[in-house]
Amino acid sequence: MALIALLPGDGIGPEVITQARRVLDALDLDLTYEEVPVGGVAYHTLGHPLPESTLDVARRADALLFGAVGDPTCDNLERSLRPEQAILGLRKHLGLFSNLRPATLFEGLEDASALKPEVARQIDLVIVRELNGDVYFGEKGRRVRPDGAREGYDIMSYDEHEVRRIARVGFETARKRRGQLCSVDKANVLETSQLWRDVVIEVAADYPDVTLSHMYVDNAAMQLVRNPGQFDVIVTGNLFGDILSDQASMCAGSIGMLPSASLDDAGKGLYEPIHGSAPDIAGQGKANPCAAILSAALMLRHSLGQAAAADRIEAAVARAIRDGARTADLGGTMTTSAMGDAVLGVL
Numbered sequence: 001m002a003l004i005a006l007l008p009g010d011g012i013g014p015e016v017i018t019q020a021r022r023v024l025d026a027l028d029l030d031l032t033y034e035e036v037p038v039g040g041v042a043y044h045t046l047g048h049p050l051p052e053s054t055l056d057v058a059r060r061a062d063a064l065l066f067g068a069v070g071d072p073t074c075d076n077l078e079r080s081l082r083p084e085q086a087i088l089g090l091r092k093h094l095g096l097f098s099n100l101r102p103a104t105l106f107e108g109l110e111d112a113s114a115l116k117p118e119v120a121r122q123i124d125l126v127i128v129r130e131l132n133g134d135v136y137f138g139e140k141g142r143r144v145r146p147d148g149a150r151e152g153y154d155i156m157s158y159d160e161h162e163v164r165r166i167a168r169v170g171f172e173t174a175r176k177r178r179g180q181l182c183s184v185d186k187a188n189v190l191e192t193s194q195l196w197r198d199v200v201i202e203v204a205a206d207y208p209d210v211t212l213s214h215m216y217v218d219n220a221a222m223q224l225v226r227n228p229g230q231f232d233v234i235v236t237g238n239l240f241g242d243i244l245s246d247q248a249s250m251c252a253g254s255i256g257m258l259p260s261a262s263l264d265d266a267g268k269g270l271y272e273p274i275h276g277s278a279p280d281i282a283g284q285g286k287a288n289p290c291a292a293i294l295s296a297a298l299m300l301r302h303s304l305g306q307a308a309a310a311d312r313i314e315a316a317v318a319r320a321i322r323d324g325a326r327t328a329d330l331g332g333t334m335t336t337s338a339m340g341d342a343v344l345g346v347l
């Protein structure tokens with residue numbers, strides 16, 4: 001029996017994870033759950049955003065289902081105690097270096113997309129985001145210069161091993177889809193990106209069946225809203241992937257629709273919506289649970305060998321939306337639990 005670590009976290013995290021759990025329960029799978037605190041709620045109760053007791057369960061689990069972390073009352077804590085450190089710590093401690101963020105437009109959501117319907121309809125891509133390196137994990141700090149000016153710094157770097165392993169995930173993902181990989185960097189300015197590009201080109205020799213292209217990140221941001229249909233798989237670094245995936249979500253209708261899988265190289269994974277704790281709507285029953293529900297589907301497919309169950313969940317979400325189920329972010333009036341009901345109704 002597989003063990004799932006359930007980490008609802010802060011803000012809308014628990015609200016959307018409740019709906020994901022209802023959907024999983026409806027499928028009668030052989031799963032057990034251990035729910036543990038993470039983020040601001042863990043800081044407030046146990047004094048640390050990622051307590052050792054939570055990390056223990058995370059290590060023992062076969063897969064992790066995560067809501068969101070982030071709590072405005074923690075924004076002035078020293079950085080190591082802020083809720084966001086919990087998700088960064090889990091990704092790093094568990095070696096979850098590859099983050100898959102699929103973005104597709106569910107039929108009927110054309111009107112929710114920020115793009116024209118005929119442009120929005122074309123979006124069907126996966127962003128493969130590196131998750132263990134880049135400016136996120138380089139040396140960072142503050143100093144006061146001799147002239148008295150305060151300075152902050154964060155070192156951006158990648159080594160060739162880090163680039164090679166994420167490039168391979170990019171090529172493998174493209175190989176199973178339409179065979180097109182676009183590597184996004186800023187090689188015209190950043191040395192980190194020039195190394196990235198050199199290594200991606202080397203790895204391409206092992207994937208003659210995949211067409212590789214390169215794009216600067218500023219252009220990629222523009223192309224994503226001009227013509228997202230041109231992209232099949234995008235492989236990029238931690239920071240660029242973070243930004244481009246929020247952008248892609250609005251092409252597909254809402255940030256409340258995009259799930260993600262964060263994987264190591266042995267099949268273990270953490271599954272979470274790409275959105276955050278949304279303090280502006282937390283506690284009001286307004287959050288769209290679809291990203292969390294679809295994350296549960298990714299978990300079944302990538303870590304638990306339950307592809308058929310994953311297909312069922314995705315089809316149920318698609319059907320519910322086609323039949324008009326809409327939370328406020330999609331232009332509707334449904335509450336979080338009513339959206340869960342709509343998906344369960346199809347199942």
Ligand code: NAD
Pocket residue numbers: 012016067068069070071072084087255256257272273274275276277278279280281286287288289291329
């Ligand atoms: P956010 O994603 O939480 O919210 C951005 C906007 O999108 C808000 O207006 C919010 O109401 C809306 N939104 C987000 N998810 C939604 C959903 N499911 N349904 C409907 N609307 C939704 O980003 P933010 O406001 O920049 O960050 C809030 C907090 O979350 C911060 O503390 C941030 O660090 C944290 N955060 C955590 C994660 C994570 O846990 N992986 C991801 C992103 C942000």
Ligand code: IPM
Pocket residue numbers: 084087088242274276
């Ligand atoms: C995400 C979030 C996180 C990130 C934050 C909360 C650390 O924005 O998962 O997209 O930047 O990776």
Ligand code: MN
Pocket residue numbers: 242243246274
């Ligand atoms: Mn983000």
